[in-house]
Amino acid sequence: MASRLLISPFTVTYYTYQCFNSAGWIGFVSIFGYFVVGSILNKILIGPIVSMLVEQEKLEGDFRFKHMQIRVNAEAAAFYRAGKVEHMRTDRRLQMLLSTQRSLMNKELWLYIGVNTFDYLGSILSYIVIAIPIFAGDYDGLTPGELSALVSKNAFVCIYLINCALRLLKTQCYYDSFVPADTAFVLDRLSYKSPVSEELLVKDLTLKISQGTHMLVVGNTGTGKTSLLRVLNGLWEACNGSVEMTTCFGPRGVLFLPQKAYLTDGTLREQVIYPLKDIYPSSGSIDDERILKYLELVGLSNLLSRIGGLDTKVDWNWYDVLSPGEMQRLCFARLFYLQPKYAVLDEATSALTEEAEGQLYKACKQLGMTLISLGHRSTLKKHHDIMLRLCGGGQWELTKLKEA
Numbered sequence: 462m463a464s465r466l467l468i469s470p471f472t473v474t475y476y477t478y479q480c481f482n483s484a485g486w487i488g489f490v491s492i493f494g495y496f497v498v499g500s501i502l503n504k505i506l507i508g509p510i511v512s513m514l515v516e517q518e519k520l521e522g523d524f525r526f527k528h529m530q531i532r533v534n535a536e537a538a539a540f541y542r543a544g545k546v547e548h549m550r551t552d553r554r555l556q557m558l559l560s561t562q563r564s565l566m567n568k569e570l571w572l573y574i575g576v577n578t579f580d581y582l583g584s585i586l587s588y589i590v591i592a593i594p595i596f597a598g599d600y601d602g603l604t605p606g607e608l609s610a611l612v613s614k615n616a617f618v619c620i621y622l623i624n625c626a627l628r629l630l631k632t633q634c635y636y637d638s639f640v641p642a643d644t645a646f647v648l649d650r651l652s653y654k655s656p657v658s659e660e661l662l663v664k665d666l667t668l669k670i671s672q673g674t675h676m677l678v679v680g681n682t683g684t685g686k687t688s689l690l691r692v693l694n695g696l697w698e699a700c701n702g703s704v705e706m707t708t709c710f711g712p713r714g715v716l717f718l719p720q721k722a723y724l725t726d727g728t729l730r731e732q733v734i735y736p737l738k739d740i741y742p743s744s745g746s747i748d749d750e751r752i753l754k755y756l757e758l759v760g761l762s763n764l765l766s767r768i769g770g771l772d773t774k775v776d777w778n779w780y781d782v783l784s785p786g787e788m789q790r791l792c793f794a795r796l797f798y799l800q801p802k803y804a805v806l807d808e809a810t811s812a813l814t815e816e817a818e819g820q821l822y823k824a825c826k827q828l829g830m831t832l833i834s835l836g837h838r839s840t841l842k843k844h845h846d847i848m849l850r851l852c853g854g855g856q857w858e859l860t861k862l863k864e865a
């Protein structure tokens with residue numbers, strides 16, 4: 462990419478000069494004019510398609526959800542004799558989806574026509590620009606063979622010039638979007654609200670979340686702390702501004718520990734290695750040492766003897782046999798096992814003592830994780846470097862807790 466950045470301006474300049482040489486200033490001005498108009502037209506045509514694609518995904522999700530709802534509640538619907546109503550409702554969703562798909566296809570058709578026309582006109586334009594000096598008599602002294610070579614050379618130069626300009630534009634877009642590798646999220650004038658309200662929770666939030674800088678998010682109940690995570694996670698759409706993710710979600714990138722501890726069904730081993738079970742179906746005993754170490758680190762060694770081992774078949778509900786604090790500790794054991802680059806902790810220690818909280822935070826840092834925490838406790842401050850306070854009504858403030 463760096464070589465492209467260095468070479469592209471030279472190639473553009475060189476082929477502009479070549480184009481000027483063979484077709485005069487009309488030649489290269491026409492080519493650049495054509496390039497600019499074509500790029501703008503393409504952008505105009507793509508704009509509505511993106512929002513329509515999003516709409517189509519949403520409607521498809523709604524339609525599938527309706528199906529699933531009927532399947533789960535078929536018996537209840539039958540008791541209500543609600544077959545007709547449910548049929549009508551499902552059909553309505555299907556019709557909305559189909560009509561969006563139809564409009565999308567119409568818009569895509571124009572986009573494809575635009576893109577292909579842009580390509581074909583490029584080659585035609587190269588002959589038009591050379592025709593002007595030829596008919597103006599600039600090349601009257603050339604033999605038919607030399608004239609033919611000039612026309613071919615000019616066609617090549619024009620098409621290559623368009624291609625170079627396109628490449629330069631792509632390089633520019635790439636560098637515009639370039640952010641340092643140690644950055645997980647870049648928020649640019651981000652505004653968001655809950656889907657059922659018109660009032661903004663946060664307005665114009667601009668910040669970068671980088672590796673090694675631990676961030677605490679605080680604010681009164683309902684000010685939008687968890688909603689910020691929903692927006693970062695792509696579960697909610699932003700109203701304005703953008704969120705750029707440069708680290709992927711998942712066990713090795715950014716891992717979320719939600720407010721309500723999530724425990725899967727299965728053995729104690731499966732709880733700890735979740736969600737990697739399907740990736741490592743037979744982790745077997747090779748991981749025992751690590752898993753036991755982390756269970757001990759979170760203070761759950763006794764759980765092992767209580768339930769009879771890592772692979773004891775489970776015929777109970779984990780939510781019934783663990784206290785809220787134990788559930789949170791188990792989630793931390795999972796976090797230590799997975800060791801993501803970034804751990805997003807949404808009140809993940811609310812059921813623990815401050816001492817236990819301190820130990821778990823220390824362990825996270827020792828394992829090299831960058832923390833983004835949400836919480837109300839003032840004791841959390843000492844584990845973080847910066848603090849984002851959500852003040853309600855869209856207001857926010859960012860303060861440094863420690864000097865870098």
Ligand SMILES: Nc1ncnc2c1ncn2[C@@H]1O[C@H](COP(=O)(O)OP(=O)(O)OP(=O)(O)O)[C@@H](O)[C@H]1O
Nearest residue numbers: 655656657662680681682683684685686687688689
């Ligand atoms: N799934 C949802 N659908 C619609 N509105 C929601 C949803 N979840 C939360 N909200 C609303 O969004 C607003 C912000 O909620 P959020 O969960 O972000 O608050 P919070 O700052 O994390 O609060 P707490 O400290 O209690 O966790 C609240 O008014 C809430 O009612």
